[in-house]
Amino acid sequence: MSSSLEKNMLILRSSDGEEFIVPEVVAVMSKAIKNMVEDECASNTIPVPNVDANILAMVIEFCKKHDESEAEAASDLKTFDSEFVNRGQEALYDLITAANFRDVKELLDALCQNVAEMIKGKSVHHIRIQFLGYQLFEILTSNFIWNIWCDRDFD
Amino acid sequence: MEPSFSSSSSSQSQSPNPPLLLLAMSSSALLHRRLRRRVSPSATALPFSSSVQKVIGNDDLLKQILVRLPAKPLFSFQAVSHRWLSLISDPYVMRDWIAPKSPLAFYYRSFINDPEGVKICQSCNGLLLCSSSCYSLDYVDTKYYVLNLTTKKYSIIPRPVNGDERNFVVSMTLIFDPSVSPDYNILAVRARQWRGVDFCVALYSSSTRTWVFSGLSFTYLSSIIFENGVFLDGKIYWPTCLYEISIYYDCIGHGFVPYPMPHGRLTKELLHFGEFGGHLQLVEFHDDCIRYFQVLELKADCSKWL
Secondary structure, three states, X not given: OXXXXXXXXXXXXXXXXXXXXXXXXXXXXXXXXXHHHHOOOOOOEEEOOOOOHHHHHHHHHHHHHHHHHHHOOOOOHHHHHHHHOOOOHHHHHHHHHHHXXXXXXXXXXXXXXXXXXXXXXXXXXXXXXXXXXXXXXHHHHHOHHHHHHHOOOOO | OHHHHHHHOOOOOOOOOOHHHXXXXXXXXXXXXXXXXXXXHHHHHOOOOXXXXXXXXXXXXXXXXXXXXXXXXXXXXXXXXXXXHHHHHOHHXXXXXXXXXXXXXXXXXXXXXXXXXXXXXXXXXXXXXXXXOOOOOOOOOOOEEEEEOOOOEEEEEOOOOOOOOOOEEEEEEEEOOOOOOOOOEEEEEEEOOOOOOEEXXXXXXXXXXXXXXXXXXXXXXXXXXXXXXXXXXXXXXXXXXXXXXEEEEEOOOOEEEEEEOOOOOOXXXXXXXXXXXXXXXXEEEEOOEEEEEEEEEEOOOOOOEO
């Protein structure tokens, strides 16, 4: 362990206590971690609160891939990106939260693009049910006129 | 809207509640519970979980998603809720809109016929520089095009690759002045690392169709906005957002020269950085009010902004 730590390795600890050993170059793709490292307020173990082991593993996978492809001429980076973001709803949105919180710009870009692709063909009604389910009560009762206006056919 | 839920709801309720009765009920808690139960079957079909809510409930993240939508869905989604409407109509938010910005992009998307779509990077005296990726990242298969708007002809620009050197194209800027030469050049600024501060340049010439890699390299702080290069009078200007001094590239002397920026820290919103009437102009919002903006102009000798 100590030998690997000498080569600028960092340990990231997820919210549920699992630890990941990551090269520093990979970890600092997250601006939040980069700032911590630069300010020297981090020891070798960096806690990553709010992000559980599953999601953290995915984020690290993404960062590693991007770091490797830097070394060997980014060949199939785009294919990797599009496959990477192609996951279940839950994981996708958890990843966005994590990427935003840890400030990993490339990941956030790719994920948001994916969500945009997913929702661009949907109807307003569908978006409401999918995203604003908890607000249905409000929409149904208080915005009566608003609703009528909204239900116009936009095509 | 109401009947669609009644039809999909489980028939657990003892008596069917007509919508009017529902609306008339004063106890909102009860009403809420009832609606919840009615909604739940469709909710399981289309799950909205706490993680979805975390993303959609965050204005910044929702904005990130919205700015990636094409025009038509974007504007129809104004109808989703008051919050979406206010986000989509906010000029600050929509300034970042990166979906096809101009009708030209729509037109040339089909013209060039690239499956990835085409993004306009820069225009310069009648030529358009486009890239094939809508991401800001520079992938290995990103293609670059130069379009002549008058003749509607285009040529594909190869990526500036120099052996197996590891570097990434940060920006490409057209250098074209028909009054000087009918050929154009392209200046590529490349970073040695993924997000490093060492840059080197390469120059493409349309007459020889090759890249020339100059030994010129420089180290500069990453606050220069390389995407916003402006070609004017044989110089390429880039704005910076954090420092009082930015740089321009002198296409005749082939070197980088510093020039001042109007403020030490551009806290005001940068609206536009471009050329107008032979002068370099910078338009910024005044304070927080979007109704007022300030237009600054760089003196011809690059000494100060007026």
